[in-house]
Amino acid sequence: MATDQASSQLRARTAAAVERARDAMLAAQAADGYWHFGVENKVSVGAHDLLAREFLGIRTARETAGTAAWIRSRQSGGGGWPNFHGGPDDLSTTVMAYAALRLAGDEPDRPHMRAAADGIARLGGLERCRNSTRLWLALAGLWPWEKVRTLPPELFLLPRRTRVSLYEVGSWARQVIVAVSVLGALRPVWPVAFDLIELPGRRTPSPRTGMRRPALTPLRRRTLRAMRTWMVQRQDADGCWGGVHTTTVYTLLALRALGESPAGPLMCSAVDGLETFADDDGPVRRVRFSHSPVWDTAFVVLALRAAGVPASHPALARAAAWLLDRQCDQPGDWAVHRPGLLPGGWSFQFSNAHYPDCDDTALVVRALRAVGSSAARDGAAFRGLRWLSGMACSDGGWAAFDADLAVGLLRRLRITDTPEHLLDEATPDVTAHAVETLAAEGPQYAHAVQAGAGWLLRAQEHDGSWYGRWGCNHVYGTGAALPALRASGLHRDHLAIRRGADWLLAHQNPDGGWGEDHRSYLDTAWRGRGESIASQTAWALQGLLSAGADDTAVLRAVDWLVRRQLPDGTWQEPQYTGTGMPWQAPIRYRSYPIVFPVLALTRYLKEPKDAT
Numbered sequence: 052m053a054t055d056q057a058s059s060q061l062r063a064r065t066a067a068a069v070e071r072a073r074d075a076m077l078a079a080q081a082a083d084g085y086w087h088f089g090v091e092n093k094v095s096v097g098a099h100d101l102l103a104r105e106f107l108g109i110r111t112a113r114e115t116a117g118t119a120a121w122i123r124s125r126q127s128g129g130g131g132w133p134n135f136h137g138g139p140d141d142l143s144t145t146v147m148a149y150a151a152l153r154l155a156g157d158e159p160d161r162p163h164m165r166a167a168a169d170g171i172a173r174l175g176g177l178e179r180c181r182n183s184t185r186l187w188l189a190l191a192g193l194w195p196w197e198k199v200r201t202l203p204p205e206l207f208l209l210p211r212r213t214r215v216s217l218y219e220v221g222s223w224a225r226q227v228i229v230a231v232s233v234l235g236a237l238r239p240v241w242p243v244a245f246d247l248i249e250l251p252g253r254r255t256p257s258p259r260t261g262m263r264r265p266a267l268t269p270l271r272r273r274t275l276r277a278m279r280t281w282m283v284q285r286q287d288a289d290g291c292w293g294g295v296h297t298t299t300v301y302t303l304l305a306l307r308a309l310g311e312s313p314a315g316p317l318m319c320s321a322v323d324g325l326e327t328f329a330d331d332d333g334p335v336r337r338v339r340f341s342h343s344p345v346w347d348t349a350f351v352v353l354a355l356r357a358a359g360v361p362a363s364h365p366a367l368a369r370a371a372a373w374l375l376d377r378q379c380d381q382p383g384d385w386a387v388h389r390p391g392l393l394p395g396g397w398s399f400q401f402s403n404a405h406y407p408d409c410d411d412t413a414l415v416v417r418a419l420r421a422v423g424s425s426a427a428r429d430g431a432a433f434r435g436l437r438w439l440s441g442m443a444c445s446d447g448g449w450a451a452f453d454a455d456l457a458v459g460l461l462r463r464l465r466i467t468d469t470p471e472h473l474l475d476e477a478t479p480d481v482t483a484h485a486v487e488t489l490a491a492e493g494p495q496y497a498h499a500v501q502a503g504a505g506w507l508l509r510a511q512e513h514d515g516s517w518y519g520r521w522g523c524n525h526v527y528g529t530g531a532a533l534p535a536l537r538a539s540g541l542h543r544d545h546l547a548i549r550r551g552a553d554w555l556l557a558h559q560n561p562d563g564g565w566g567e568d569h570r571s572y573l574d575t576a577w578r579g580r581g582e583s584i585a586s587q588t589a590w591a592l593q594g595l596l597s598a599g600a601d602d603t604a605v606l607r608a609v610d611w612l613v614r615r616q617l618p619d620g621t622w623q624e625p626q627y628t629g630t631g632m633p634w635q636a637p638i639r640y641r642s643y644p645i646v647f648p649v650l651a652l653t654r655y656l657k658e659p660k661d662a663t
Contacts, residue, residue, distance in 0.1 A: 061610060065652050068613045068620075072649045073358040075620030076351050077366055084369030086351040087344040088641035089330065092631070093134045094122045095144050096296055097338040098151035100328070102187055103300040105154060106241035107307060109322060114329075117336025119155035122148050123163060124335065130166030131174065135569050135627035135637035137582075142174035143184040146250075150188070153245045168249055176252030181468045181635075186231065190304065192242040193253075201235025202228060204274040207281070211387050214457040218387045221475035222406045222452040225384065226285065226293050229278055230301035236271060237264055239308040279309050283317065287402045290324025294400030295341045299325055327401075340631060342400045343640065345377055345411050350646040352418040357653035362423035371422040374415055375431050379407040385442065388454050392441040395434030409449045410481050410521065412439045413488040420491070436492060439485055440499045447502030448477025448510070449485040451521070472632045478520035479510050479528045483535035490538040504539035507532050508547050515550030516578065523587075523628050523637065524571045525578045529555055530590030534597040543599040552598035554579070555591045563607030564588040566626070572633040585622035586640075588612055589647035596654050609655050612648050621645050 080086055097118045104110035125148075127133055131140025132148045149167045157164050171177070177188070186201075188194035207229065209216045217225050247253050267275070282302050285292055292298040303321050311318055330337040352370050360367065379396050383405040386392065396407025397415045416435045419428045442454050450456070453475050486503035489496040511517055511532070512525070519527030533551050541548060557579075559565060564583025571577035581587075592608045595601070616622055622644040629638030 058606070061606065061613070062656060064613045065609055065656055068616045069358050069649055069652050069656070071616065071618075071620035072645055073355060073360060073620075076355055076358075076645060076649075077360070080351075080366055080370070084348075084366075084373035085344045086347045086370070086642070087342065088347050088645075090339050090341065090343055090629070090641065091337070091627070091639035092340045092636065093141075093144050094125050094132055094151075095147040096328075096340050097122055097336075098147035099187065099297065099300055100325070100338045101151045101154055102191060102243075103304060103325075105243060106190060106304060107313060107322070109313075110154075114336060115155050117331060117334060118329075118338060119152055119157070121335045121337050122151055126163060126167065129170055129173075130163075130168075131170035132167075134635060136625045136639070138569060138637075140170055140174060142171065142179055143181040145170055145174065146177060146180050146184050147187065149250070150191070150193070150247065153247070154243060159249045172251045177247070177250055178252035183468075186234070188247075190234070190239065190241060192240045193247050196235075196238045199235065202232045204232045204236045204271060204278060207232065207274055207278050218384060218453075219457040220473045221456075222384055223293065223295065223298065224473040226282075226295075226298045227301055229281060230298070230305035233275060233278055233305035234301070234308055236267075236275065237308045239264075239304075275309060279306065279311075282306065285405050286317070286321065287324075287404055289327060289402040290320035290322070291327070291402065292321075293406050294398065294403035296325075296328045296338065297340065299328075340636070340638070343642070344401055345374065345397050345415065346399050347640075347642040347646075348374060349411070349414040349418040350642060350650075353414075353421055354646045354649040354653075356421040358649055359653075362421065367422045371419060371428060374418065375427055377401075378415075378431050378434065379404055381405075383407065385453050388456070389441055393434070393437060395431075395436075395438035396442075397435065406452055407438070408451045409439055409442050410451060410484055413481075413484040417488050417491070436489065436496070440489060440496055443485070443499055443502065444477045446477060447506035448479075448482040449503065450475045450477050451481055469632070469635065472635070477506060477510075479507060479517040480519050480521055480531045482506055482510075483517075483528075483531035486535040487538045490535075490540075500539050504536055504541065507536060511547055511550065514578070515554035517551065519630065520633070521630050522590075523569050523630055524567050524633075526555070526558070526565050526567045526587045526590050527628070527630075530592075530594040533594040537597045548598050552595055552600040555594055556601060556604050559591070559604055559607070563611035565591040565608075567628075569627065569630070569634055569637045572630075582626075583611060584626050584628060585612060585615065585624050586628045586643035586647045589651035592651040593647075593654055596651070596658060605655065609652065612652060616648070622648055 101118050125132055127140055129140050131145035133139055134141045134144055182200050185194050185199050189196045189199050211218050217228060292302045328338050348370050352367060377397055380394050382394055396412040398407045399411050412435050416432050419432045443449055444454050456475055482503050486500055490500045516525040517528035517532040519525060529551050533548060536548055560583045562583050565587045566581030566584045567579055567587055568577050568581040588608055588611055595605055624644035627637035627639040628643055629640045631638050
């Protein structure tokens, strides 16, 4: 009797928590109908922003002061800068932060700068920086171009279907490689008014390095003209490239090196686009790597519907209309490997028309279905489903932006410090989301669903978990794979589902929650380890509920989430649970600590009372 009473009380507390979160989400909707909670990332993005503005001659005192204040605020007790909250200091991130602060006027003898220099020495000095960091130093005249690895531009001229062409690397890498190849060929230097002589491993550029344009052969001139055309064709309506700060600043610098006038419409629109990446909160200016309105909006729609908001609610109608306007209706680079496939996907950002992705598309289709039927929504969902099913790889899985890239050969090319970051291959999390979406659409997608489920079964790790490429990490992958396999028709007693649930149960923290540190991308001992976090607890809870797992673990997880909700209906989560590039580029999605707890808690409330 006492147990029944406690269970009823927990359900009542859970329902109240969901109502508070529902109200908080409704209040956060923008006037245009979307939700955009924003993202946070490591300070290197701000450092790149300041240096690029210096090189382009557009850096202002206000931008410099605000960005420098943000960078200083993120310095760790060890003197360096980590890639994520609570993580260890990272050498390249620390060097970029140090260089940006020197640009801002922080002298080397200030205590925080001495601590940073000591940290750089402790981490190995400039010689051990990533190649991308050495590139930025070379652009500033602080590192010899001869010590920077770039690809020859002529690679751009290889036929599209060549297995080492640029269309065999991930779309994010493809755009950067084009811009960086231009920079590597021209070797521009925009000298800064400081040196880094105080740092260990400093290399002085030779007098000729980058100080004058290298001699260009006719073939190279032809190649550079073609690359300029390629870059210009992919500029989005907001002036950016791919909706990503890194791609935009590299492309801006490449075009400037090619002689593009800073006063021309192309460069002016790009600079205007660059402004959109900054959150300027008075004295602090944070620079984010990208925008996430499509991703955020689709998740909030699903969370609100799960929380009982009717499909006819005006907020949901406005959100659906906004999402409809963001559907990509023209072929992008993805069409190289899927030339007969009609467009219909969605991208992550406000204006990225060239690079839709399978993850956003799967999510938006589910959101449109949740809002209810109409001719416009049904047509958009059909086009999205057609594109999503057509983007399945030949092995049954889904990658993020492309399909069937020649990953094997490219993995052996040492053109970057981490070759895996060039690759866009099928991953468990994207595959799981595609399978879950298509499984709800009936028998016409049964073949794709079964092929995807088969891929997931083959991708299960020896310990029973699944890898998470775009979220950290095995808690994310496992929390996505289990609901997808159940949606595909697998019974809860299937061995793979039992093993996945057992892995989650084995990694539940004593307080009832789950957490995982980004160090799990480097060290398997970190899998499923970390302080309990709201979004990761919600991922695990969704996985356990779909697997029909142990009721005690479920109740402890629900109680953990309910007890830690803030009075405003949200959850506090400074940790970075999203992933851009594994280990090197973690992301903190501000939407995650509200949408995922709501999705998990409402799933619990919809379970029969005797199921837990």
